[in-house]
């Protein structure tokens with residue numbers, strides 16, 4: 466049986482991938498299926514938490530038992546829903562893959578092929594960093610968990626990038642996923658590291674997304690206990 470160590474803890478989890486419309490039928494999106502966020506919501510509810518799940522394009526997944534599901538589409542909608550839910554939450558987890566950019570303009574009508582054979586140019590504009598905003602308006606004692614999808618490159622390893630993002634995002638816990646061909650996005654299994662500002666660098670072995678979720682909630686439950694709330 467799972468521990469009931471999140472009894473009465475109010476959590477909000479984001480899941481899935483945002484879509485940024487170009488015109489009424491086209492969008493910029495990403496490969497997030499929502500599986501990892503749903504696993505987090507499901508396991509939290511099983512451990513006794515009160516769960517709000519903010520879901521972006523996760524139609525293939527059944528609602529986790531006991532969770533209150535809010536459906537959104539764009540990063541702007543996800544931001545409003547997260548800020549709303551976070552105002553009443555003890556723990557906030559950002560597992561959604563949020564578009565960093567959106568088309569600067571959304572065409573009213575479907576963009577047509579041009580007669581001269583040329584292709585349209587799409588200008589992008591920045592979306593807000595939702596997690597950074599949540600960190601700024603954090604309630605006293607609220608625990609904030611971020612995810613990071615990283616690839617190693619000439620500037621450093623996945624872990625190097627994760628350490629930098631941990632500092633920049635101002636979170637209590639960061640789940641670092643190495644992404645690339647067939648990893649993390651869409652599949653049923655996940656792996657990575659769990660990082661914290663106090664120097665925790667815990668390797669999370671490859672396993673079901675529910676197992677990674679359990680590792681995250683173990684660490685959150687410990688932080689909740691350390692606050693003396695239970």
Ligand code: PMT
Pocket residue numbers: 480481496497498499500501502540559560561562563564565592593594595596597610611612613614615642649650651652
């Ligand atoms: O949904 P699945 O198919 O199961 O895949 C799971 C996953 C790979 C999507 C998930 O495990 C994951 O890594 N989610 C975060 C992906 C991501 O967008 O990482 P990032 O490094 O771009 O962003 C870092 C953090 O900032 C994330 O917590 C993200 O939610 C948040 N963010 C990012 C951009 C933005 N504009 N606002 C944000 O709040």
